[in-house]
Amino acid sequence: MKFCSHCGHALTIGIPPLDNMPRHICPNCHMIHYENPKIVVCSIPTWETENETSILLCRRAITPRHGFWTLPGGFMENDETTEQAARRETKEEAGADVRISNLFSLMNLPVYHQVHLFYLAQLENTNFAPGEESLETRLFTEKEIPWDQLAFSTIKYALKFYFEDRKKIQNGGNFGFHTLDLTK
Amino acid sequence: MKFCSHCGHALTIGIPPLDNMPRHICPNCHMIHYENPKIVVCSIPTWETENETSILLCRRAITPRHGFWTLPGGFMENDETTEQAARRETKEEAGADVRISNLFSLMNLPVYHQVHLFYLAQLENTNFAPGEESLETRLFTEKEIPWDQLAFSTIKYALKFYFEDRKKIQNGGNFGFHTLDLTK
Numbered sequence A, B: 001m002k003f004c005s006h007c008g009h010a011l012t013i014g015i016p017p018l019d020n021m022p023r024h025i026c027p028n029c030h031m032i033h034y035e036n037p038k039i040v041v042c043s044i045p046t047w048e049t050e051n052e053t054s055i056l057l058c059r060r061a062i063t064p065r066h067g068f069w070t071l072p073g074g075f076m077e078n079d080e081t082t083e084q085a086a087r088r089e090t091k092e093e094a095g096a097d098v099r100i101s102n103l104f105s106l107m108n109l110p111v112y113h114q115v116h117l118f119y120l121a122q123l124e125n126t127n128f129a130p131g132e133e134s135l136e137t138r139l140f141t142e143k144e145i146p147w148d149q150l151a152f153s154t155i156k157y158a159l160k161f162y163f164e165d166r167k168k169i170q171n172g173g174n175f176g177f178h179t180l181d182l183t184k
């Protein structure tokens, strides 16, 4: 950030009144330009067949991590809720219609200035297909998950939490809510 | 947003490749300037005495809602986790040291481009005092909560969820995790 997005003047750095952190400040129009973490919202889309649960993953057609597998997700937009963001990203990246159920996990990635949210979701049907940002979309049972081909560590943890909870549920538990800080 | 924060050139509006939403685009350096929701993190700081639980509220010394009561909270910063943000804001606004426990609530405010998070927190001591953004800080029992003097509807819902859960806990329940969309 070098120029004021409001008036175009070159920015300076300083600590505003009542603040204790250096910020980008415009010496011309006096606007303070804050920078804040972004929210990434993903779904964990599941499909139940007899005794097996499968999860829908997408193979990335974009950088970073081109060619690696991920859960459908992306940056939350203005004017939508976190749940709407999960549904929208699942439609865009995997062409899939889902019913969103619980918020399942919140992960902090302070190094990347991101907070990741994961929603449990049930596929309405198997008419999914790769969107423009995906090379391939397919269902994976737990045994089939390509653990060494996953795009991001948050995806690995979300899937790990999911399968751990499923085992507990078979013994009478419930899906939990999982928080994790990936401070690296 | 009128000027490119990277090169200072006037921005245009268009739909970038692989996108379906109009964005601010720089015709000079080609940077796309996304705008995303911000995260507000609050704590619900409690103090236990005999059979009574009190909650620490702050009376706002700043706009909006100057003079109204709020839970300590504010915008999450880069390079911190949501829990660190809750602890920092509680220290800044109420001079209070807390142990953060569960994430208690997530509320969407799409109209304001915000997501609010609330953490349960236990005061380490009663040496709290108003920070620069507060006129007054004090403990309130449930009966004393100034319901018609609360600064924001999210604060009202967070306190409502808290006291409802406490009643359940007296009958053997647990604090839940509460999500709410305030679409107005």
Ligand SMILES: [Zn+2]
Binding pocket: A004, A005, A006, A007, A008, A009, A026, A027, A028, A029, A030, A031
């Ligand atoms: Zn300016």
Ligand SMILES: [Zn+2]
Binding pocket: B004, B005, B006, B007, B008, B009, B026, B027, B028, B029, B030, B031
């Ligand atoms: Zn530019």
